Amino acid sequence: MSSILTVGTVAFDAIETPFGKTDRIVGGAATYISLAASYFSKPINVVSVVGDDFPQEALDNLVHHGADISGIQVKKGEKTFFWSGKYHNDMNTRDTLATELNVLADFNPVLPEAYKACDFLMLGNLTPAVQQSVMDQIPVRPKLVVMDTMNFWMDIAMDELKAAIARIDVLTINDAEARQLSGEYSLVKAAQKILTMGPKYLVVKKGEHGALLFNKESVFFAPALPLEEVFDPTGAGDSFAGGFIGYLASTRDVSFENMKRAIIFGSAMASFCVEKFGTERLQNLTHKEIDERVQDFIDLVQFDISLVNN
Amino acid sequence: MSSILTVGTVAFDAIETPFGKTDRIVGGAATYISLAASYFSKPINVVSVVGDDFPQEALDNLVHHGADISGIQVKKGEKTFFWSGKYHNDMNTRDTLATELNVLADFNPVLPEAYKACDFLMLGNLTPAVQQSVMDQIPVRPKLVVMDTMNFWMDIAMDELKAAIARIDVLTINDAEARQLSGEYSLVKAAQKILTMGPKYLVVKKGEHGALLFNKESVFFAPALPLEEVFDPTGAGDSFAGGFIGYLASTRDVSFENMKRAIIFGSAMASFCVEKFGTERLQNLTHKEIDERVQDFIDLVQFDISLVNN
Numbered sequence: 001m002s003s004i005l006t007v008g009t010v011a012f013d014a015i016e017t018p019f020g021k022t023d024r025i026v027g028g029a030a031t032y033i034s035l036a037a038s039y040f041s042k043p044i045n046v047v048s049v050v051g052d053d054f055p056q057e058a059l060d061n062l063v064h065h066g067a068d069i070s071g072i073q074v075k076k077g078e079k080t081f082f083w084s085g086k087y088h089n090d091m092n093t094r095d096t097l098a099t100e101l102n103v104l105a106d107f108n109p110v111l112p113e114a115y116k117a118c119d120f121l122m123l124g125n126l127t128p129a130v131q132q133s134v135m136d137q138i139p140v141r142p143k144l145v146v147m148d149t150m151n152f153w154m155d156i157a158m159d160e161l162k163a164a165i166a167r168i169d170v171l172t173i174n175d176a177e178a179r180q181l182s183g184e185y186s187l188v189k190a191a192q193k194i195l196t197m198g199p200k201y202l203v204v205k206k207g208e209h210g211a212l213l214f215n216k217e218s219v220f221f222a223p224a225l226p227l228e229e230v231f232d233p234t235g236a237g238d239s240f241a242g243g244f245i246g247y248l249a250s251t252r253d254v255s256f257e258n259m260k261r262a263i264i265f266g267s268a269m270a271s272f273c274v275e276k277f278g279t280e281r282l283q284n285l286t287h288k289e290i291d292e293r294v295q296d297f298i299d300l301v302q303f304d305i306s307l308v309n310n
Numbered sequence: 311m312s313s314i315l316t317v318g319t320v321a322f323d324a325i326e327t328p329f330g331k332t333d334r335i336v337g338g339a340a341t342y343i344s345l346a347a348s349y350f351s352k353p354i355n356v357v358s359v360v361g362d363d364f365p366q367e368a369l370d371n372l373v374h375h376g377a378d379i380s381g382i383q384v385k386k387g388e389k390t391f392f393w394s395g396k397y398h399n400d401m402n403t404r405d406t407l408a409t410e411l412n413v414l415a416d417f418n419p420v421l422p423e424a425y426k427a428c429d430f431l432m433l434g435n436l437t438p439a440v441q442q443s444v445m446d447q448i449p450v451r452p453k454l455v456v457m458d459t460m461n462f463w464m465d466i467a468m469d470e471l472k473a474a475i476a477r478i479d480v481l482t483i484n485d486a487e488a489r490q491l492s493g494e495y496s497l498v499k500a501a502q503k504i505l506t507m508g509p510k511y512l513v514v515k516k517g518e519h520g521a522l523l524f525n526k527e528s529v530f531f532a533p534a535l536p537l538e539e540v541f542d543p544t545g546a547g548d549s550f551a552g553g554f555i556g557y558l559a560s561t562r563d564v565s566f567e568n569m570k571r572a573i574i575f576g577s578a579m580a581s582f583c584v585e586k587f588g589t590e591r592l593q594n595l596t597h598k599e600i601d602e603r604v605q606d607f608i609d610l611v612q613f614d615i616s617l618v619n620n
Contacts, residue, residue, distance in 0.1 A: 089495065185399065188538045209519040212536060221610045223531040226522060228498045260613040291617040300531045301611045303570040307601040 004249050005115050005142075006033045007047040007134045008124020008238070009104065010054070010062075010072060014084040015277060017091070017232050025278040026058045028081065029124035029148070032235035034067045035282040036242025036269040037122070039290060041249035042066035045115045047134060049103045051079040061283075070112045078103045091230045092207055111137040120249040122241060123147040123168070128160040135167055144254050146170040146245050147199075148237065151177050166198035169254075172241055174205045187212065188219070201259060203244070205237055213263050215256055222263045225271045225296055232277045236270040239282060243269030268293040314559050315425050315452075316343045317357040317444045318434020318548070319414065320364070320372075320382060324394040325587060327401070327542050335588040336368045338391065339434035339458070342545035344377045345592040346552025346579040347432070349600060351559035352376035355425045357444060359413045361389040371593075380422045385413045401540045402517055421447040430559040432551060433457040438467055438474040445477055454564050456480040456555050457509075458547065461487050476508035479564075482551055484515045497522065501529070511569060513554070515547055523573050525566055532573045535581045535606055542587045546580040549592060553579030578603040 008030030015022045034044040044067045050059075052074055059069050084098040109130055121142040123131040131147060145168040153161045154177065165171055171194065175187060181197075182190035191202050191214035204212040208230070210223040244266035251258055268290055272281045318340030325332050344354040354377045360369075362384055369379050394408040419440055431452040433441040441457060455478040463471045464487065475481055481504065485497060491507075492500035501512050501524035514522040518540070520533040554576035561568055578600055582591045 186538055186540075188536045206519070209516070210533070219536055219610060220613070221533040221536070222613075223520070223533065223611075226498045226529055226531070228496055230496075257614070261615050264613060264615060294615060294617060298615065300529060301533075303530070303532075303574060304567070305571050305574060305604060305608065307604060 003043060003045060003118060004037055004041055004120045004122060004245055005045040005047065005111075005118040005134075005138075006030050006037070006122040006124055006242075006245075007109055007130065008033055008122075008126060009081050010046070010048040010050050011081040011083060013234060013278065014082075014098075015232055015234050016086040017277075018087070018089050019229070019231050020277070022277050024082070026055075027083070027235060027278055029126075029238045031062070031279060032238035032273065032282070033122055033124055033242035033245075034062055035065055035279055036239040036266075036273070037246030037249070038066040039269070039285060039287070040243070040246030040265070041120075043068045045071060045112075045118070047071040047109045047111060047115065049073040049075060049107045049109075050081075051103050052076050054080045068114075071110070071115055073103075073110070075103045085234070087233065091233050094233075109134050109137075119143045119252075120245050121145045122245045123164075124238065124241070125150050128153055128157055128164040131164045132160070132167070135164075143252070144169050144245070144248060146172065146241065148172045148241055149177070151180055154180050162197060168199050170201040170203060170259075171199040172203040172205060172237070172244075174207070174237075178202070178204050191219070192216075201256075203263065205240065207233070207236070211240070211263055211267060213256075213259055218256055220256075220260045220263065222260075222267050222297070223300055224267060225293070225300065227271065227274065230274045233274050234278065236273050239273035240266040240270040242266070264294055264297050265290070267297060313353060313355060313428060314347055314351055314430045314432060314555055315355045315357065315421075315428040315444075315448075316340050316347070316432040316434055316552075316555075317419055317440065318343055318432075318436060319391050320356070320358040320360050321391040321393060323544060323588065324392075324408075325542055325544050326396040326407075327587075328397065328399055329539070329541050330587070332587050334392070336365075337393070337545060337588055339436075339548045341372070341589060342548035342583065342592070343432055343434055343552035343555075344372055345375055345589055346549040346576075346583070347556030347559070348376040349579070349595060349597070350553065350556030350575070351430075353378045355381060355422075355428070357381040357419045357421060357425070359383040359385060359417045359419075360391075361413050362386050364390045378424075381420070381425055383413075383420070388413045395544070397543065401543050404543075419444050419447075429453045429562075430555050431455045432555045433474075433478070434548065434551070435460050438463055438470040441474045442470070442477070445474075453562070454479050454555070454558060456482065456551065458482045458551055459487070461490055464490050472507060478509055480511040480513060480569075481509040482513040482515060482547070482554075484517070484547075488512070488514050498529070502526075511566075513573065515550065517543070517546070521550070521573055521577060523566075523569055528566055530566075530570045530573065532570075532577050532607070533610055534577060535603070535610065537581065537584065540584045543584050544588065546583050549583035550576040550580040552576075574604055574607050575600070577607060
């Protein structure tokens with residue numbers, strides 16, 4: 001087991017999907033990442049910021065799941081980051097109804113001393129400057145640095161984003177973002193280009209269409225599990241990232257072969273996440289449930305062909 | 311080896327993609343199906359209709375690839391079916407620029423006697439009435455009946471279409487069509503519903519996102535191969551169908567396990583098809599190339615997880 005450090009939002013979300021809507025519930029990238037990773041490796045050292053409106057019981061719940069929250073700043077008299085969104089019927093697109101940055105507006109991450117010996121670093125989606133600041137505070141380069149980002153930073157801070165990307169090992173983005181970042185439509189060409197920008201690995205998340213893992217020589221594809229209902233996609237990408245880095249940290253093996261397994265475990269965590277609103281489904285999973293879900297992935301793609309003409 | 315009977319269009323296409331455009335070239339569902347299937351099983355008995363503007367050398371080419379064309383009617387003084395389309399940059403959507411039914415307008419398929427002992431029947435996309443007429447002319451039910459169709463028939467002839475679907479074993483449609491046919495958004499629910507309409511198997515083609523195979527108990531997913539360039543998607547679905555039924559006919563095994571393999575061989579044929587304009591890439595493949603392509607699919611999805619907690 002190795003320590004995981006993650007930076008990302010701890011937030012309130014209000015979500016509307018075709019299946020219902022929630023008032024403010026606890027969400028945020030670091031929340032989903034920590035919960036998903038906690039099934040594989042502990043502790044999860046969390047760097048984030050909330051306002052004093054954030055409930056102590058939600059912080060206690062993270063601790064209960066194995067998070068160290070000494071890196072979560074609580075800002076007196078300020079409010080927690082809030083996001084509200086409404087998903088369309090196809091669940092692949094959503095409208096953002098509200099984004100209130102609040103404490104995030106001037107977030108200056110400060111790593112507790114105990115966090116600085118970090119083996120596995122998961123940079124959740126945040127401004128590239130904050131992601132870089134976290135890297136700057138770690139004196140010995142981690143064994144693996146994984147970074148998530150989004151199109152928003154490509155629109156307004158591409159240079160900063162590229163500077164951050166140049167320092168990492170694994171970039172996780174979706175297919176549209178891979179196209180935007182590279183200027184290439186073909187995902188194969190996009191990956192080739194992005195892998196010249198610094199990362200050794202690229203994960204392209206395609207939502208209900210699965211995920212691709214590229215390095216310079218190889219490509220691996222993991223499907224998404226066909227589900228009867230996708231109840232709420234919020235947090236799926238972060239649950240994926242949490243399962244991915246959690247599995248890698250638990251095995252301390254960052255080979256391409258092991259990353260394939262990590263992609264499957266990450267996909268399994270994402271498939272749980274979308275079954276209920278918010279983080280609900282990630283609160284009380286068993287290892288037996290996770291293994292059964294991974295077996296579903298094996299059954300989904302496994303086939304047996306003997307090539308006689310080779 | 312078993313005989314394959316296919317009915318479908320033999321046509322002229324004029325295609326424009328971001329990579330170039332063609333004048334009239336030979337296309338049509340039955341052409342792609344026959345070419346793709348011919349690498350696995352011969353003969354391919356073809357039922358279709360063309361005008362006397364259709365070049366003899368194109369018919370000779372089908373014979374050269376192992377097709378029996380005695381079931382292709384040549385209508386004196388009439389013109390061959392013509393389709394013209396332009397693909398958008400993403401290659402997933404296209405505009406139809408022209409559809410000239412010509413000989414197809416009153417196509418009345420007549421099966422030569424020698425075709426009537428049919429083990430594997432591939433009903434290419436055509437009016438459901440023509441597909442039913444072909445089934446009506448076969449005295450002993452084939453070992454396997456596979457049918458392709460499209461949203462157009464759902465829009466204008468849903469009842470006839472459902473009557474045809476009730477008689478078949480495997481339906482191949484795309485994801486939007488599965489949703490339209492079932493009225494369910496979730497593909498899992500859509501499949502469950504469609505499998506109550508008659509077919510024992512449903513193949514949902516998702517283009518660059520791969521294909522799903524459902525029966526009542528199981529689901530299998532095959533990815534599409536990530537390609538550097540998709541040159542021309544025309545015929546990909548029919549090449550898939552041809553490889554699928556060709557492989558099944560060559561093995562005479564219609565179990566779910568073998569259908570998984572057939573899906574992979576079908577996907578391989580589709581991946582070749584899109585590499586060049588029209589049928590060009592399907593003209594001179596080697597079995598070594600096909601096996602290497604299937605190996606690419608194996609490498610793409612293969613992973614090795616030992617579940618210790620089960």
